[in-house]
Amino acid sequence: xxxxxxxxxxxxxxxxxxxxxxxxxxxxxxxxxxxxxxxxxxxxxxxxxxxxxxxxxxxxxxxxxxxxxxxxxxxxxxxxxxxxxxxxxxxxxxxxxxxxxxxxxxxxxxxxxxxxxxxxxxxxxxxxxxxxxxxxxxxxxxxxxxxxxxxxxxxxxxxxxxxxxxxxxxxxxxxxxxxxxxxxxxxxxxxxxxxxxxxxx
Ligand code: GDP
Ligand code: MG
Numbered sequence: 001x002x003x004x005x006x007x008x009x010x011x012x013x014x015x016x017x018x019x020x021x022x023x024x025x026x027x028x029x030x031x032x033x034x035x036x037x038x039x040x041x042x043x044x045x046x047x048x049x050x051x052x053x054x055x056x057x058x059x060x061x062x063x064x065x066x067x068x069x070x071x072x073x074x075x076x077x078x079x080x081x082x083x084x085x086x087x088x089x090x091x092x093x094x095x096x097x098x099x100x101x102x103x104x105x106x107x108x109x110x111x112x113x114x115x116x117x118x119x120x121x122x123x124x125x126x127x128x129x130x131x132x133x134x135x136x137x138x139x140x141x142x143x144x145x146x147x148x149x150x151x152x153x154x155x156x157x158x159x160x161x162x163x164x165x166x167x168x169x170x171x172x173x174x175x176x177x178x179x180x181x182x183x184x185x186x187x188x189x190x191x192x193x194x195x196x197x198x199x200x201x
Contacts, residue, residue: 005192008038009114009161010170011122015102016140017157023105026135026158029121030109034191039108039171039180047096049173054092056169061088068144071126080148094153106174112192115167122160130156
């Protein structure tokens with residue numbers, strides 16, 4: 001098994017994040033925790049690319065539908081549709097519009113537990129209920145109810161891979177090998193080396 005410090009994940013600043021001038025703020029949070037940026041590009045995705053991204057996992061439509069329907073029920077509100085796959089289809093159509101509405105920033109971050117750490121800093125899918133202190137909790141106020149009522153995707157600023165497997169396949173979809181740079185950050189010595197050597201002169 002590769003060392004934890006070699007784990008990589010994909011994060012994408014969605015068009016609303018770019019439009020709201022939050023690129024620097026979002027990058028800062030991932031950077032400050034100690035992760036290393038190994039790939040970065042600004043790109044306007046096509047609808048076909050977005051569909052591929054979200055259907056890399058054949059279960060995604062069902063999972064996204066189940067998650068949303070459960071969130072509605074928890075709030076004692078009737079979901080717009082009862083069938084999770086149908087909800088997933090609707091979300092996918094909305095996501096294609098959302099992601100193609102302007103440039104996005106695609107990034108690959110590397111470091112210990114990168115997938116989990118980036119998900120934690122990003123926060124839960126629905127900004128209305130995501131934790132205070134997370135990017136989605138601090139910078140946006142959207143909800144499943146409001147976005148479904150208006151027939152659009154939840155605007156939550158960032159996409160972040162949900163698991164190591166998801167990260168591996170998403171990174172290959174967005175980046176070629178020669179767009180990812182292997183290099184060292186000086187601070188890695190302090191984050192990962194067994195002994196903190198070379199501090200005193
Ligand atoms: P994520 O991994 O936290 O981004 O969430 P998912 O993979 O489950 O969903 C992908 C994206 O679809 C989310 O980030 C939202 O932008 C959007 N989305 C998810 N569920 C819903 C929903 O029930 N309604 C609407 N309108 N958008 C949704
Ligand atoms: Mg997801």
